[in-house]
Amino acid sequence: MAQSNNDRRAERITQQAIEKIERTITLKEEEKKTFVTLKKEQLFKHFEIVEKYKADDPEMFREKINENNQKLNKSMFEAFGKTRAREILGAMKNK
Numbered sequence: 623m624a625q626s627n628n629d630r631r632a633e634r635i636t637q638q639a640i641e642k643i644e645r646t647i648t649l650k651e652e653e654k655k656t657f658v659t660l661k662k663e664q665l666f667k668h669f670e671i672v673e674k675y676k677a678d679d680p681e682m683f684r685e686k687i688n689e690n691n692q693k694l695n696k697s698m699f700e701a702f703g704k705t706r707a708r709e710i711l712g713a714m715k716n717k
Contacts, residue, residue, distance in 0.1 A: 632665040639714055646713035656701050657710065664694040 636658050643649060649657065667690050675683035698707040 628666065628669050631669070632662045635665055636661045643710055643713040647709055649710070653702065653706075653710075657698075660694060660697045660701060663697075664690060667693075 639661055640649070640654060640657065643657075668687065671683065671686045671690060675686055695707070695711065698711060701707070702710060
């Protein structure tokens with residue numbers, strides 16, 4: 623049951639991220655698919671980190687979240703190239 627909840631959460635959060643990005647820039651279909659894959663991978667790891675560390679070890683929690691976010695950034699750079707990845711990541715940020 624928890625896994626399906628995480629699946630739904632990841633799907634919803636990823637869709638919201640795509641909508642936010644597309645308010646600023648246009649993603650090609652292939653870029654969307656790649657982004658969805660990378661973002662969901664990051665979110666599932668995030669959910670795992672929250673479950674494992676948030677209550678018991680806040681310091682380790684912050685460290686693991688930062689590592690996970692850096693891994694997403696690195697994956698985005700590898701998948702889209704530095705310039706396009708920065709455009710996409712910039713469009714994801716709250717303004």
